[in-house]
Amino acid sequence: MDDEIRRVLRDHGKLPCEVEGLDDDADLFQAGLTSHASVNVMLALEEAFDVEFPEPMLRKATFESIGAMRRALSALTTAGVPS
């Protein structure tokens, strides 16, 4: 799952640094993730993992680090896809 998240970040995060160099808990917004790019990251994650982020997950904290995204995606993929 981490590899896929990092791929999405590389393709859509428009980060000014290398995604490979980021720790699991590194703050992506401090690393340069803009809110516009974060929407594209969300869309790409939804497509990649075949999930839809429900309203309560659509907040900065869900996408602030690779670890946070993994936890959110794990919660969604184990709970089934909410619509």
Added chain:
Amino acid sequence: MTALGVAPSDLAQRARRIGEGIAGPAADDVDRQARFPTETIGALKSEGILGALVPPELGGWGSSLTEAGDTVFAIGLHCASSAMILAMHHLQVACLARHGRNHLLRDFQRDVVERQLLLASATTEAGVGGKLRTSLCAVERDGDLVSLTKQAPVISYGAQADAVLATARRTAESPPSDQVLVLCRPPGLVLEQMSEWDTLGFRGTCSPGFMLEAKGPADQVLSDPFADIAAQTMLPVSHILWGHVWLGLAASALARARSYVQGEARKQPGVAPPGALRLAEAMTLYQQMASLVHGAAERYDQRPAGEPVGMGDSVALNSLKVGASSLVIDIVSRSLAICGMAGYREGSPYSLGRHLRDAHGAALMVNNDRILGDNAQMLLVYKEHP
């Protein structure tokens, strides 16, 4: 759905579950066959929702109109016909709750709660068109008994209703505008179906014409003049609850459009799909419509019962009806344009044919031109700042 504005309340929660679990799955079949949504209305009964507007002292929930409106909206998100039936039932109960003060009518409201009776309306009449405030038929009195025969071109879910509230002239000598509202119920009620209901939309409301014959104790006639019932309760509550039906319909169409755009967006992150801007535009219309409908319900709830209705109130309620029924057509049409062929095709998750057909009923049931005509008259003399 929070972005589409669902207010939390217990009855609305129950209605939402019924909407998702029962009304939604049945909606296409109800529409195709123009059949009564038996399963949805049955579920509303088993959850006690038909007693929403009965006062607590008579065993009901004593819900505000805002709460009752939320139940209608919750069903309207999934099946506009079912939502319209619930709205019209709530409307009849609202009239009884406010104006049905004698023992018989109060006992009947207890019955509505205990047996979850479904109430229908017979206000239109052959020969008077859609004029609510005109009747040809008259209540005949014989001692303590009354009887009524009415040729009703439309009684929605007449065949499935447990009782009907009908308008009539007060006596055989009364002028057409001196009306009363009469509770007609079994065993003194006979409805003979006179026509078919095969329409473009709202097909599940099953609203053919009937010959209505009713007999019963004189206390089945509401004592307040129908002029007061109409002005204080029937007109405001009908426009507000219909508004909730249409709002649910608009929200449902918009949710399909949104889901379509989001699906497109996921395919190519970073490239906004062509429908994204159109969706944003439609959302501003939805917000206008939601504010219009919710604001009217809140104003009604805050208004002391029995306060005389001024010309300004009438103008505002008429504007609500015309505004909301026009907005629903606009929002559904825009949603269809966003979904494109996927919306035009039947049987896709984005199909909007039923929504579009239902939406067009909004401007026609009590024709907007008639309502604008009423407002046009009032605005010739009305002087307050709007």
